[in-house]
Amino acid sequence: MEKIIDKKEPGSPDGQDSKLEELFLNELKELYAAEQHQLRVLPMLKKAVSSQKLSNVLASHLDDTRMQINRLEMIFKLLGSGAEAHTSEAILGITREAEMVIEGTRAGTATRDAGIVVAAQKLEHYEITSYGSLAQHASTLDHDDIAELLELSLLEEKEMDELLTAVAENYINKEASRE
Numbered sequence: 001m002e003k004i005i006d007k008k009e010p011g012s013p014d015g016q017d018s019k020l021e022e023l024f025l026n027e028l029k030e031l032y033a034a035e036q037h038q039l040r041v042l043p044m045l046k047k048a049v050s051s052q053k054l055s056n057v058l059a060s061h062l063d064d065t066r067m068q069i070n071r072l073e074m075i076f077k078l079l080g081s082g083a084e085a086h087t088s089e090a091i092l093g094i095t096r097e098a099e100m101v102i103e104g105t106r107a108g109t110a111t112r113d114a115g116i117v118v119a120a121q122k123l124e125h126y127e128i129t130s131y132g133s134l135a136q137h138a139s140t141l142d143h144d145d146i147a148e149l150l151e152l153s154l155l156e157e158k159e160m161d162e163l164l165t166a167v168a169e170n171y172i173n174k175e176a177s178r179e
């Protein structure tokens with residue numbers, strides 16, 4: 001396993017990086033890759049939807065995503081590590097599913113929009129789990145400044161998830177049931 005940080009950390013009295021610290025950095029790299037993936041997937045989804053409300057929600061999360069990538073880069077810096085992305089099998093699978101929704105539905109239908117909401121929420125839930133766990137680990141490892149940055153992104157992801165649910169329930173799903 002590679003060394004994470006050179007300086008002695010409060011949680012590691014012998015100066016060695018703890019296993020949790022290694023796990024934390026690896027998870028950060030996967031989340032960094034997930035956010036970069038999302039930067040490419042969101043415009044693809046936005047282009048494929050017909051609901052203006054859904055399009056707006058996806059567009060606003062694109063701005064959040066850029067900010068979240070900046071935060072992760074700040075975190076790598078605080079840890080004294082270079083920003084590195086490790087793409088997980090999970091994120092590749094979720095992205096492939098989103099592409100399949102577009103391939104498997106007709107353009108201009110609410111059914112396609114409903115499928116795209118599901119695909120976007122799968123991405124959000126992946127990120128909510130990752131940010132939630134990493135914020136906890138950061139606190140445990142006494143990286144309180146990092147925990148705060150992760151909490152900010154976690155809140156944005158939760159808000160996005162709620163917006164998607166609201167758009168689906170109030171506008172898209174009923175229309176899709178009539179197609």
Ligand SMILES: [Fe+2]
Nearest residue numbers: 035065068127
């Ligand atoms: Fe995100």
